[in-house]
Amino acid sequence: MKKRDYTFQMINATIFLFFAFLCIYPFYYIFIASVSDAQAVAMGEVLYFPVGFHLDNFKSVLKLDGILMAFGISAARTIIGTALMLFFSIMLAYVVTKNILPGRKWIYRATVITLFFNAGLIPWFVIMKTLSLNNTFWLYVLPGMISPFAVILIKTYMESISTALEESALVDGAGYFTILWRITAPVCLPVIAAVAVFNAVSQWNAWQDNFFLVSNPNLQTLQLMLYNYLQQAESLARAAMQGNINLENVAGNKQLDSFSIKTTITMVTVFPIILVYPFMQKFIVKGIMLGSVKG
Amino acid sequence: MKRRMGKWSTVILIAALAFNTACANNNREQKNNNAGEQAPTNQGETGAQENPREKVGLSFWAAELWASSPPGRQEDPIMKHIEEKFNIELDMETQPSDEKLAAILATNDLKDIMVIPKKNFDQMKSLVIDMEPLLEKYGQDIKKNISPETISYYKEMFGDGQLKFLGSEISTDGPVLPETIWAGPYVRWDYYKELGYPAIETPDDYIKVVADMKKLHPNNEDGKPYHGFSLWLDWGYGILADHWNVRRQGAEVIGGLTNILQIDRESFEYFNKYTNENSGFWADLDFWNKANKAGLIDPDSWTQKYDQAVQKYNTGQVLATYINWVIGGSNSYLQSKKIYDKGWTADNPIPMSGENYYYNTANKGQNFVYAISKDSKNPERAMELINYFYSVEGVLTIINGIEGQDWVNENGEYTYTDTYFENEKDAENALKFGYRKYANQSGLDITGFIPGTKNPLDFRNNQSYMEIQLEKPENALKKEITSYYNAEFPNKIPPKGQEYGKTRIAELSPLLPPSEPDEIKLISDRIVNYLNQEVIKLILADDFVAHKAKIIKELEKMGIDKVYTFWDGEMQKALSELN
Structure with missing residues (x-):
């Protein structure tokens, strides 16, 4: 290797390592803050390594009543919601690529327009109640069955596939359903994987539907449960500050610091979904590059 | 090709219709189920006259709790005590956000009992009942502890002549302690x-x-x-x-x-x-x-x-x-x-x-009002529960805990038990034991006196309680400041x-x-x-x-x-x- 190349490589590596550090550090900081003494964090003493290491925050969160059930609900809505979204969005994307479908442009526009115009909370609330989706698991998965964003991406990808592929299948006697699921969808795997990940993340993080319309504790999502826990910690901390709680019992109570609770909750919620990324990475890169390079 | 496309379009359309029908059926079934659930309640209404303790479910939109708690049935001993006393199951909305309130108002989906900020009364006026006819039979404590002038005030100002809303945290004889100079x-x-x-x-x-x-x-x-x-x-x-x-x-x-x-x-x-x-x-x-x-x-x-x-x-x-x-x-x-x-x-x-020291009197209540939904299947039972929050017994319970267990009344002197003192040490006592958790639902001003007496509703305002607290090692500083100013208690420094x-x-x-x-x-x-x-x-x-x-x-x-x-x-x- 020439000296000039070596220097370039070194500078390049340094810059990107620094960039990687900037990306990773916030997550790392959240982790070390969640296992450090709350006061050390507040004093700014925790920067690179945990100070006063403890797992009390995690123990408290994992001991919450019904957390396993809530985890199951969040996991179920993520898996079922994403599967339903993929199934119906792929079908819709496919049919709107077909010129022979009457009113296809209108169907497509009606779908896309929902990306830009949102009726707001109250109409959504009224519709969900009218459909009797309140207090049911279906509230989590049915309203998101068609994702306009996914439809746009998948449709665009499908249009880039050679029509010869489909025509030859038709000649061989395949129907539309067979062509879609046996030929077109497998070719669209990168974009499908990308939208699947986006949807899974948003399903995993969702809690507002639960907050507004589901009061059944057996249908509580992990996110809402942790939100409630955070509220409790904050109200406790407020009460302590206002002298409504005996300070003797508050002093040294690591859990009372809402920042520690926030970091712990962030770790608990981010960790499971972050595992999805490495497995889907190669598809995601291809998927999000869609449309960015022509030819 | 067109024919095949048409065939699939038809299949999807049929599937969509079938799904929609299923949803609608589900909707109807659920309504029927609800009606089924309500059937005994309706009987209960009649039965309520014969057996007022027939178990019913009530829903309750709460003013913000002192200890944040998930919505639904509340598990603390105080709420269990109340549920048992009235033979009810109370489904409590404990996260009363403005957005949620706007949504339930828009859909006319009020809870049986609503405790809402006064600013929202106008939007809710047509959705709640006149409580006055229920007062005679189910609201004796309200009549006893709240002055007729205050009730008239709420009728005139909030209900166009009807008692649609009744303010909470109403002061009857001023607060025990002066306002904290914050x-x-x-x-x-x-x-x-x-x-x-x-x-x-x-x-x-x-x-x-x-x-x-x-x-x-x-x-x-x-x-x-x-x-x-x-x-x-x-x-x-x-x-x-x-x-x-x-x-x-x-x-x-x-x-x-x-x-x-x-x-x-x-x-x-x-x-x-x-x-x-x-x-x-x-x-x-x-x-x-x-x-x-x-x-x-x-x-x-x-x-x-x-x-x-x-x-x-x-x-x-x-x-x-x-x-x-x-x-x-x-x-x-x-x-x-x-x-x-x-x-x-x-x-x-x-x-x-130049500092201004004062007592804050709120003989017309503070920020919240009580109301009963027009759709309530059990307005009488709802009224009974509301009345409890205006009764001395109810307020003492939601603030200090259960009589005999958390506090006792010996010859007119109210004191906490060892159980209370032990429980109070827990930083989460409001959540676990319910002490003051429902303070914002109190009909009477909790900083005041038990009506007609010189005993505070909140026993923490008793001189004896404050003296015990000041003797604790962790309150050494508080004690020093109080004695430096020769004050009766910590927040009454002589002005x-x-x-x-x-x-x-x-x-x-x-x-x-x-x-x-x-x-x-x-x-x-x-x-x-x-x-x-x-x-x-x-x-x-x-x-x-x-x-x-x-x-x-x-x-x-x-x-x-x-x-x-x-x-x-x-x-x-x-x-x-x-x-």
């Missing part, structure tokens, strides 16, 4: 003692005391440098300029986005706080300008948020504040180091001349010969419009945006007087007089209604 000179007491307890008679004295403390102790116990004050601006300029000196002048601020009126607590005389150069608003800003010139303000103040400022107080990095609630955490910081005899004056500020006043100002708020008309709001918005930026410049200004004059001139150009004229008219109306 805005004033709060300092680190042991440093103040070291300085020889210098008198703080004016805001300038306060600045001098804090500056001297900083000279004496530039660093805290952990070697971190002290700031004199740490401020935050994410709440807007009002937090810096609407509190301390306004209250020193015996006043409050009120009136829309700009809080334009400075109104006297007792006489209800008011003026435009922006154009009156001697208002508390300008006095507060003058104070901050001088504190900044003395180098006492944390330089992060102009960019940091509330949480960050509080973190600094909680880790003992700030010497003083003029708002007491941020300073409680500073004492926990010292207590975590097992230091109990040093710390901040968190209960009352250093007494100073140097000043009389305690009384105010009814809390009753004015519901009589004023909750928002401004659009043309006034537009001006107010512009003023608030302008002041949010200009107040910082004023605090940092070398020539305070000149900069202040420039701001007043600019506010006049922006139309501050129009805002004042609007609120002046509204205030006149409110005062005539109040009287």
Whole structure:
């Protein structure tokens, strides 16, 4: 290797390592803050390594009543919601690529327009109640069955596939359903994987539907449960500050610091979904590059 | 190809229709199920006359709880006790956000019992029942403890002649203790003692005391440098300029986005706080300008948020504040180091001349009102429960716990049991044992007396309780301050010969419009945006007087007089209604 190349490589590596550090550090900081003494964090003493290491925050969160059930609900809505979204969005994307479908442009526009115009909370609330989706698991998965964003991406990808592929299948006697699921969808795997990940993340993080319309504790999502826990910690901390709680019992109570609770909750919620990324990475890169390079 | 496409379109259409039908069936089934569930309830209504203890389900929209708790059935012993007593299952909405309330109002999906902020009563008026016919049979405690004048007031002001809403936290005989003076000179007491307890008679004295403390102790116990004050601006300029000196002048601020009126607590005389150069608003800003010139303000103040400022107080990095609630955490910081005899004056500020001491009376209630939904299947049972929250027994229970278990009444003297004292040590006692968890649902003002007696409703306000508390090692500092001022109890530091006043100002708020008309709001918005930026410049200004004059001139150009004229008219109306 020439000296000039070596220097370039070194500078390049340094810059990107620094960039990687900037990306990773916030997550790392959240982790070390969640296992450090709350006061050390507040004093700014925790920067690179945990100070006063403890797992009390995690123990408290994992001991919450019904957390396993809530985890199951969040996991179920993520898996079922994403599967339903993929199934119906792929079908819709496919049919709107077909010129022979009457009113296809209108169907497509009606779908896309929902990306830009949102009726707001109250109409959504009224519709969900009218459909009797309140207090049911279906509230989590049915309203998101068609994702306009996914439809746009998948449709665009499908249009880039050679029509010869489909025509030859038709000649061989395949129907539309067979062509879609046996030929077109497998070719669209990168974009499908990308939208699947986006949807899974948003399903995993969702809690507002639960907050507004589901009061059944057996249908509580992990996110809402942790939100409630955070509220409790904050109200406790407020009460302590206002002298409504005996300070003797508050002093040294690591859990009372809402920042520690926030970091712990962030770790608990981010960790499971972050595992999805490495497995889907190669598809995601291809998927999000869609449309960015022509030819 | 067309034919195949058509075939698939038909299949999808049929599937969609089938799904829709299933949903609708489900909807109907659910409604039927609900009706089925309600069937016994309907029988219960009839049965209620024969057997009032028939078990029914009631839903309850709660005012914010003192300990945040997930919605649904509440598991604490106090709620279990109430459920058992009334043979009900109470489904409680414990996260009463404005958005959720708007949604249930839009869908007419009220809970059986609603405890809502007064500002929302107008939207709900047509959705709730007149409670008066139920009072005779199910509301005897309300009739006993709430004066007929107060009931008439709610009928006239909130229900067009009907008792659709009834205020909560109604004061019957004034509060036991005076209002905590939460805005004033709060300092680190042991440093103040070291300085020889210098008198703080004016805001300038306060600045001098804090500056001297900083000279004496530039660093805290952990070697971190002290700031004199740490401020935050994410709440807007009002937090810096609407509190301390306004209250020193015996006043409050009120009136829309700009809080334009400075109104006297007792006489209800008011003026435009922006154009009156001697208002508390300008006095507060003058104070901050001088504190900044003395180098006492944390330089992060102009960019940091509330949480960050509080973190600094909680880790003992700030010497003083003029708002007491941020300073409680500073004492926990010292207590975590097992230091109990040093710390901040968190209960009352250093007494100073001109400070206004008063009792806050709310004989028309505070911010919330009770109502019963028109759709309630069990209005009688709902009324019974509401009545409980206005009864002495009910209020004592939701505040102090269960009689015989958490407290006892021996010959008219109310005392906590060892169980209570043991449970109270748990920082989560409100959540686990329910103590004061439902305080905001109380019909009677919990800071007051048991009607007709001199016993406090909250036994923590008993002299004997406070004496026990002061003897605890962790309250050594509190005890020292209390005995230094020769006070009866910690938040009754003698006001140097000043009389305690009384105010009814809390009753004015519901009589004023909750928002401004659009043309006034537009001006107010512009003023608030302008002041949010200009107040910082004023605090940092070398020539305070000149900069202040420039701001007043600019506010006049922006139309501050129009805002004042609007609120002046509204205030006149409110005062005539109040009287």
